[in-house]
Amino acid sequence: MNRFDALKDLVAFNKPVSVLSASLSKFDWDYEGQLLTVMASQVQEVLKRFLAGKYSVQELEGWANLIECREDLEFEEKKHEEIANVIYCLANPVLEGEITADSCKALITSLDCSDD
Template sequence: MMESRKILVTKLVEYKAPIGDILEDLKSYGWDSEINLVTLTPFHLINVLERFISNELSDVQVRNWANAIEHREDIGLLSEYKDTLDEMIFWLANPVINYPINKDLAIRVIKNLKSNNVQ
């Protein structure tokens, strides 16, 4: 049985399965969406970066995750952090033109998010 689009997008945002597998399953739904099925929050970003810092995820996996969620029409950004989340996802999705994904960057991003009273 095929999982619903909302379940798949939730798995993507939460990085609950290999990104390639999730994207393969999402192909059947297409790219366009009239509504946000899931809202990306600072917690999602912090979770992925903490997993990177602890060596559970590689820099390539973080980049692929950010690329997979960047500009998806079915993923919204938590409104009070929209600009920050958008910028940080852009950084992570495009390390060649921005900053290399390393532990220093991950720590800075987490501190930035947490200093804005994010839990």
């Protein structure tokens, strides 16, 4: 598996966190090549799947931790700050508050693309 395939799996959250982490651990942390763009709609989809019961709170936090501060990912330009905030909040529930259905609904709304 190459870096971009591993990143695509990560962004889509279509494998368990442990598998994603193992796949990503095969690549150097420092990266200067082409970046994969994380779209607001992709993050919204992960949050919606969480609300539908597809992931636990711990899995969602683990997913966000894998995304946070990666040098091989960039966030959609129009929603960069919003995506960065959502990932930060999910990766840091001790600092930002517990991950709940209500907090995830608010995060989905913060990423709303319909008014762009």
